[in-house]
Amino acid sequence: MHVNGPVGGVNYGRRMRILHTSDWHIGRTFHGVDLLADQALVLDAVAGLVAEHAVDVVVVPGDVYDRAIPSADAVTVCNKGFEAIRAAGAMIVATSGNHDSPARLGAGAAFSAAGGLHLMTRVSEVDRPVVLEDEHGPVAFYGIPYLEPEATRAELGVPSARSHAAILDAAMTRIRTELGGRAVDGTPPRAVLLAHAFVVGAESTGSERSISVGGVETVAASSFDGVDYVALGHLHSPQTLTDRVRYSGSPLPYSFGERSHRKAVWIVDLDADGLREVVRHDLPVVRGLSQLTGTVEELLTGDQFAAAEADYVSAVLTDPVRPQDAMRTLRERFPHMVHLEWNRPEGVTDLRYREKVRGRTDAQIATSFLTDMRSEPTSGETRLLEQALSFAVREPENAAVAAEDIA
Template identity: 85%
Template sequence: MRILHTSDWHIGRTFHGVDLLADQARVLDAVAALVAANAVDVVVVPGDVYDRAVPSADAVAVCNRGFEAIRAAGAVIVATSGNHDSPVRLGAGAVFAAAGGLHLMTRVSEVDRPVIVTDEFGPVAFYGIPYLEPETTRAELGVPTARSHAAILDAAMDRVRADLAARAAGGVPPRSVLLAHAFVVGAEATGSERSISVGGVETVSASAFDGVDYVALGHLHSPQTLGEGVRYSGSPLPYSFGERSHRKAVWIVDLDESGLSAVQRHDLPVVRGLSQLTGTVEELLGGDEFEHATEDYVSAVLTDPVRPLDAMRTLRARFPHLVHLEWTRPEGDSDLRYREKVRGRTDLEIATSFLTDMRSEPTENELRWTEKAFGAAVRETDGPDRDDADAVERIA
């Protein structure tokens, strides 16, 4: 049997305010093309199908078209819910969807009820463990005192292994694939994942999954191998500039008569690259070295000595997909560093410089009033002035 492992679609996510639905539709078409080209039997999606619990109508439409394209390419689909999904909403109509080859495994109570897919060697059991929030799932799993993700996952895996043992006792033991949405010890986050630490320690051990032929993990957004049969596929698109160096991919997993036989990585097409650029507005607009980024999503750090006006609009003439902009004072210019600027200067000189920078050079009359204000502040700090003291004595 041939399985394609993808995850963390996050349909409906935006990127610095930019709608990504068109990009997501394109990458799901690429996944469907891989299914057709590689004769994939089953596609597994371990969580975060959507980016929010209540996805928009457009996000649902893109997701459904993706499912339809994959199914039309010849694969059965098995998916679970992640921490971004609503298990109830994602799993709505699951029984009817299963009749068409889309299996949505979102119920904690059904972690030990696998989807069975048969090939020439016999059955393969696909178990789906949705995202397990300790606070809301510990009672349902029969561990009311559990507080950590590890304890909750252990309880779920006990049920999975018990079901596998029962099936083995009844005849030929099935080969097994597990879908789980979790943060496994030893894996690396990219920064675009939402924390799942609410309710206890968030990490779990890879050994928690022992006894399963292949573990398809979701939650972290870069492809990672924690063991030959324990892997993250990562997200199909980058969702932060911290992922700009990642090449997005899927795993194609082969099971033979005895279990896992091979795993091969397949890179996904780059729908739109990510670039982080640094320079002045003039340099970014004219430099040939930035030509490669003209069609990328761009984050720019401006180093102009003075904050440029309307820089976003100006730079979008060359970089139409500029999504993030910040300005930083050049570190090498000591005149622009506050400490250097005020060292050895009087309060009046500093105030004069401030007024000049913020508005215009103050008049002599304004300087006199400023000097009087400083004098009053000093007297207030030192104690009542002489006239106030005399008045206090006369009253006494």
């Protein structure tokens, strides 16, 4: 493989091999827990796949970082990931998503391209591909950063556009025109597209930030017609919409809703005629996710929970009385516990307000509230409740005097 443009390279004498990954979200936290160490490990795993399978190009369609202004540590982890992938032998083509900043991610793009890292973050350059070559000829890589309609419609020449679909159509029109201009004897070169969008028919996981404005966020898979492979970003589970339109998903789970996912990348082969084969490769599980239910004592001692000891844990406590300092106590067994909630075993029906107050006195209602929220009040607490309630129904001036007597 070699490159038309600023990047040097070698000719591998075979079809082009591409690894599709996305939504790294470098710098993201998980219920307040720093994930940078986990992210560094999984990026090393991606670099390992590049070396093992002789990948030529790694594509990352958006959300490289989790926020517009990443921390210094996040930038360090990301740069080391890029360096490991380049050292393993692959070029990198990446775009910005709805989390990261196009301006900041794309800073120094011309310089980084000289080292094999192509950052395609400018809307005005959606029709300026990175062109690489294998023994069959050129492959054009087009990058569409996340297109916010309000911010990009004028730049794309569609000032009346309001939906993501309309904006994407404008971008794809530019790309198809540019690609057609590269045709030789009426045949355009092979093309790969990177895009960050929510495509109709795909399923979200709950950990993605919504890109909906007025319910017009989705686009159709047919919007991308005209290219050989579409590498999508934004949704966090690996998904196949058509043979040539796919989400790789995120390399790590970012919500407990993703605990059943096996994270993966796609390795895509292009031959002389275009898309030849796409193979899924699972990524290692850096740390599992478990959701547990039981009393504090059951969680601390139950053998059935042993498999979760090394996982990130979310627990629902069913103790009859709200446990004190439960997080600290449970972290003795589950050091990576990140979330707790308490759910009384009686369930929701006992807490329905209308059912609980019907035909009951104020004192009974207040006593029941204390019991639900904490535990049954003592006799002394009950007397104080009755006194407070009796003062509350008196004339205001008398209630004030009575309150002073209690004080």
